[in-house]
Amino acid sequence: MMKRNTDELWNEASRGEPESPLFDSNDVDVAVVIGTGPAGATLALELARAGQRVVLFEAGPWIDPASFINDDRAAFEQMSWTDPREATGTWQLARDFPGSPAWMGKLVGGTANLWTGLTPRFKAHELRASETYGRIPDSTLIDWPIGLNDLENGYDQAERAVGATHRQGRPPLPANNNYKVVANGAARIGYTHYATGPYAVNAEPYDCRPATIQDGFASQGDKQRSKWTPLVSEIPRALASGLVDLRTRCHVTRITLGANGRADGVVFADADGILHRQRARFISVACNAIETARLLLLSSTAGHQNGLANGSDQVGRNYMRHTSGVIYAEFEQPVHMYRGEPMAGLIADESRHDPSRGFVGGYYFEMISQGLASFSQFNEPGGWGVEFASRMEAYTRTSALWICGEDLPQATNRVTLSDSATDALGLPVPVVHYDDHSNDIAMRMHAYDRAEELFSAVGAVRITTAPPLPSGHNLGTARMSLDAESGVVDPYGRAHEVDNLFISDGSVFPTSGAANPTLTIMSLVYRQAAHIIGALRSGEL
Ligand SMILES: Cc1cc2nc3c(=O)[nH]c(=O)nc-3n(C[C@H](O)[C@H](O)[C@H](O)COP(=O)(O)OP(=O)(O)OC[C@H]3O[C@@H](n4cnc5c(N)ncnc54)[C@H](O)[C@@H]3O)c2cc1C
Numbered sequence: 001m002m003k004r005n006t007d008e009l010w011n012e013a014s015r016g017e018p019e020s021p022l023f024d025s026n027d028v029d030v031a032v033v034i035g036t037g038p039a040g041a042t043l044a045l046e047l048a049r050a051g052q053r054v055v056l057f058e059a060g061p062w063i064d065p066a067s068f069i070n071d072d073r074a075a076f077e078q079m080s081w082t083d084p085r086e087a088t089g090t091w092q093l094a095r096d097f098p099g100s101p102a103w104m105g106k107l108v109g110g111t112a113n114l115w116t117g118l119t120p121r122f123k124a125h126e127l128r129a130s131e132t133y134g135r136i137p138d139s140t141l142i143d144w145p146i147g148l149n150d151l152e153n154g155y156d157q158a159e160r161a162v163g164a165t166h167r168q169g170r171p172p173l174p175a176n177n178n179y180k181v182v183a184n185g186a187a188r189i190g191y192t193h194y195a196t197g198p199y200a201v202n203a204e205p206y207d208c209r210p211a212t213i214q215d216g217f218a219s220q221g222d223k224q225r226s227k228w229t230p231l232v233s234e235i236p237r238a239l240a241s242g243l244v245d246l247r248t249r250c251h252v253t254r255i256t257l258g259a260n261g262r263a264d265g266v267v268f269a270d271a272d273g274i275l276h277r278q279r280a281r282f283i284s285v286a287c288n289a290i291e292t293a294r295l296l297l298l299s300s301t302a303g304h305q306n307g308l309a310n311g312s313d314q315v316g317r318n319y320m321r322h323t324s325g326v327i328y329a330e331f332e333q334p335v336h337m338y339r340g341e342p343m344a345g346l347i348a349d350e351s352r353h354d355p356s357r358g359f360v361g362g363y364y365f366e367m368i369s370q371g372l373a374s375f376s377q378f379n380e381p382g383g384w385g386v387e388f389a390s391r392m393e394a395y396t397r398t399s400a401l402w403i404c405g406e407d408l409p410q411a412t413n414r415v416t417l418s419d420s421a422t423d424a425l426g427l428p429v430p431v432v433h434y435d436d437h438s439n440d441i442a443m444r445m446h447a448y449d450r451a452e453e454l455f456s457a458v459g460a461v462r463i464t465t466a467p468p469l470p471s472g473h474n475l476g477t478a479r480m481s482l483d484a485e486s487g488v489v490d491p492y493g494r495a496h497e498v499d500n501l502f503i504s505d506g507s508v509f510p511t512s513g514a515a516n517p518t519l520t521i522m523s524l525v526y527r528q529a530a531h532i533i534g535a536l537r538s539g540e541l
Pocket of ligand 1 (some may be wrong): 035036037038057058059081103106109116117118119250251287288289291295473504506517518519
């Protein structure tokens with residue numbers, strides 16, 4: 001069969017930024033989905049495939065991948081959510097980055113334009129954390145009200161959607177230099193579960209996207225489109241359906257309720273800050289855990305004085321972001337860690353639950369490579385002097401690993417609204433409070449020690465550790481529960497207190513597991529979409 005040029009396929013799939021609005025603001029039969037990241041885009045496309053009209057809101061702009069900038073700082077400014085936030089608590093981010101505790105995208109396709117693409121699945125015991133780990137002081141640990149079997153179908157769908165390597169017959173990516181160093185060290189200390197994926201960047205052309213050219217840019221956006229993001233996959237398909245009305249640069253400021261207690265629409269600010277209203281039959285919030293909690297809290301109204309769907313006082317609580325940290329190892333010979341896909345590799349040996357290590361839950365080691373600007377910014381925030389400079393000079397000879405481990409939910413780790421600071425729209429900014437649990441600290445110290453062994457085994461001449469980066473994984477602020485007292489949504493992400501309001505992002509995670517979250521977020525969305533479509537067809541929604 002004649003091979004088709006991937007650019008031709010992209011041009012066919014993408015109609016670019018559409019004319020909007022397609023649907024009337026008073027149309028009470030549209031679905032409103034807020035957020036165009038993996039969660040919102042996946043839901044919008046599934047609903048459109050079932051014939052449902054959707055108004056899809058995105059606070060950020062449409063950016064064509066060809067305009068992504070291959071430069072750390074400029075790309076950060078181009079794509080990131082830079083609206084003010086506040087960090088409090090004893091986590092180091094409150095000291096090092098008090099106005100920017102989390103890293104999120106603000107553009108069509110969401111944070112997946114910045115993501116690197118590792119797609120591990122949860123393990124069965126991670127959904128039964130309370131049962132498996134027992135009572136842990138100071139943690140609000142609960143079990144998920146669903147099991148791994150409820151996620152498996154969605155995992156398969158999500159892996160097909162993102163084109164995860166190593167899965168369903170797709171080939172792995174080749175090893176880059178950083179991976180070769182790390183895999184060699186892993187073998188020498190007896191690890192056996194390591195590979196260059198699963199990873200949502202094409203090793204060979206797949207689904208209208210070309211194979212990676214290994215240019216090393218992912219968190220700066222991928223100009224080539226070899227990396228999966230909804231911007232190059234779900235969004236163009238959703239727009240081509242003619243059933244999805246994408247409203248870019250439209251920031252939803254409030255969800256409104258009708259007299260019957262059901263959600264009846266949203267208020268949003270357009271690019272000029274002018275407020276408008278959009279009616280809806282039902283609403284999905286997919287703004288990423290911090291902004292999702294903020295929007296619910298901003299939507300307080302009669303009967304929901306503490307925030308929408310917050311009778312349980314659980315909205316904003318149990319914020320999780322994964323136990324993390326970075327380990328840098330310097331060698332005598334060049335490594336050039338920045339060449340090739342930046343996170344293509346993980347070691348799974350420590351992801352098991354084994355309390356003999358002094359903590360519950362597990363963690364992954366994942367490849368990480370940073371551009372020089374990020375390397376200097378995060379290696380030792382505020383670092384200075386001769387020793388620090390010598391580490392910067394060793395950039396080309398440095399290899400690095402990132403820790404991604406389960407952190408425990410705590411009621412006091414929470415997103416609230418500032419009572420003094422506001423954003424450009426005059427809305428209270430979110431305050432993100434976080435204290436490490438003693439389990440998180442024990443896990444991180446274990447990971448630092450094991451990484452030191454690993455890098456020493458392959459001849460590292462200097463090993464240093466760095467604190468967690470601003471959080472790319474934001475979870476747990478509207479958790480799922482069977483009963484309305486201990487959570488915000490039911491096992492389908494439907495608010496206990498507002499039955500046509502759905503939460504579709506990682507806010508619903510009762511626990512974080514050790515796995516990077518996006519594949520699980522998408523798996524839950526496929527499950528939610530099937531539930532919504534069933535409810536629409538039966539007339540229940
Ligand atoms: C550098 C980096 C690397 C990462 N690597 C990985 C990885 O390897 N594997 C993995 O699984 N995960 C990774 N992640 C995390 C991953 O990107 C997120 O889990 C994922 O994008 C979450 O999807 P989402 O749709 O819930 O939210 P997002 O992708 O954040 O999308 C939310 C969207 O909602 C919009 N929005 C928010 N509030 C409003 C509002 N009020 N009105 C209108 N729009 C709004 C935002 O602008 C945004 O576009 C990484 C993250 C970062 C930062």
